[in-house]
Amino acid sequence: MEDLSKPSFEVILTPALIPLYDLKGKTAIIIDILRATSSMCVAFEYGVRNIIPVSHVEDAIIHRKSGLKAAAERDGQKVDGFDFGNSPFDFMIDDLNGQSLVMTTTNGTKAIHLSSKAEKMYIGSFLNLQAVADKIITENKPVVAICSGWKDRFNLEDALFAGALASQVSHVFDLNDDSTIAAIALWNTAQSNLEAFMKNASHAQRFERLGIDRDIQFCLQQSIYPFVPEVANGMIKIDAETGNNI
Amino acid sequence: MEDLSKPSFEVILTPALIPLYDLKGKTAIIIDILRATSSMCVAFEYGVRNIIPVSHVEDAIIHRKSGLKAAAERDGQKVDGFDFGNSPFDFMIDDLNGQSLVMTTTNGTKAIHLSSKAEKMYIGSFLNLQAVADKIITENKPVVAICSGWKDRFNLEDALFAGALASQVSHVFDLNDDSTIAAIALWNTAQSNLEAFMKNASHAQRFERLGIDRDIQFCLQQSIYPFVPEVANGMIKIDAETGNNI
Secondary structure (H helix, E strand, O other): OOOOOOOEEEEEOOHHHHHHOOOOOOEEEEEOOOOHHHHHHHHHHOOOOEEEEOOOHHHHHHHHHOOOEEEEEEOOEEOOOOOEOOOHHHHOOHHHOOOEEEEEOOOHHHHHHHOOOOOEEEEEOHHHHHHHHHHHHHHOOOEEEEEOOEOOEOOHHHHHHHHHHHHHOOOOOEOOOHHHHHHHHHHHHHHHHHHHHHHOOHHHHHHHHOOOHHHHHHHOOOOOOOOOOEEEOOEEEOOOOOOOOO | OOOOOOOEEEEEOOHHHHHHOOOOOOEEEEEOOOOHHHHHHHHHHOOOOEEEEOOOHHHHHHHHHOOOEEEEEEOOEEOOOOOEOOOHHHHOOHHHOOOEEEEEOOOHHHHHHHOOOOOEEEEEOHHHHHHHHHHHHHHOOOEEEEEOOEOOEOOHHHHHHHHHHHHHOOOOOEOOOHHHHHHHHHHHHHHHHHHHHHHOOHHHHHHHHOOOHHHHHHHOOOOOOOOOOEEEOOEEEOOOOOOOOO
16 A cells, blocks of 8 residues: 655656656665666776766766766677777776766666766666665655666566666655566566576576676666765765765 | 467556557457456346447547447546446446447557557456457467556556466466566466455555455456357447357
8 A cells, every 4th residue: 555654766668758757855866787887886996086977878978088088888799989888898998087978879878867866876786776776765755766678679688677777766765666676577587697698588598699798787786885876966976975886 | 488389468557558569460359357348248248239439538439429338437436417337247237238338448449549559459357368368369369468557557457367368378488578578577476366465456446445345356357158248340249149148
């Protein structure tokens, strides 16, 4: 039953559904497991100062010309002429320490821009799952988990993360939402062997063809980073006190 | 792995996602478990000759003035001045035998109209689950299971049916589609106690408030009707040979 004494937790299964939801006053968790939000977390782990998410490759080019490092991915591959694609391994380098990074990806940065009406926006991935759960429990505000999907379609890995997050906070939030119930059922089915389950995913199969199995394996690791990147004023940052920048 | 020797089976989780899919050459299964497609099946069981699905209440009024029986539901309730709402029990009457019936509902008739590019369109519900499964296995053509949802949002019961149908035909179809994998996981979680699982659904809770628990119980019965209503030329009919009109 609906429990109005608890803040609500909703899952938006693809960005195409964002306009159906009222994000005002809510905390949006942006989810793009393969690979944008996972890679953002890696970049912060490797010392990036902030990330500027842009929707269009053209915008990333302009920033790059002004001297910033820039990552651009379309259809799962690095865009020619850019410093990085969106593989998490691209960002495991010392060069990024203290730098600003511009990033545009097929799905993840789009979801960020469509969620601008949310009160707060955090970056979620399996890599910082526990940190995100702790943060939203502490803040005790209504949450919308926004799955970036694949070109507006539903994908498994983002829904799985939404289900994992919902499970972690189920004692504090009201999970009376059909999408959330479905995401939790999916997570319960998959969690004991996440990697094998993901091998079924069309998205993962597409990535396998692109030769990025190790990206998938990396991105499914849980709670290895203790920080929660926040999107504010067109910029993604981590709180220096809770982050572990090197 | 994708198996190109088998026809594809895809699930569209809400009508808002229909434009992202190419329906050409595919068989669409229209799903609105609570309650449009369930009630359509009941109407055929009780002898309705054909159903004319219309998107707008105004169109239903025009048909009704020309002498047809008409059913209209909005927000889960019968529209004033109409013969029927969309409770399955509304259609369990002898009066309908041999009659045409006009029907407009919040979600189901909308999904029908958005799916017009499909090669064929069938009406699916738990009530005729096995008949739908048998039909698409025999025809061996690509299938898209279209969940009507609730006002363009995802709902559990339609996704559950899509998962049930996918499970029934898994030996014949290629189920390499993220939405289908998720629907099957949901079905596997819920099938042993479908009614209890549905009690969790916001949609079912809303209906409970409207006093239609027995509708839900009725609509979750599996494979009690042997026919598959087909939408063609703006009209829904069953094949007199396979149907069991009384």
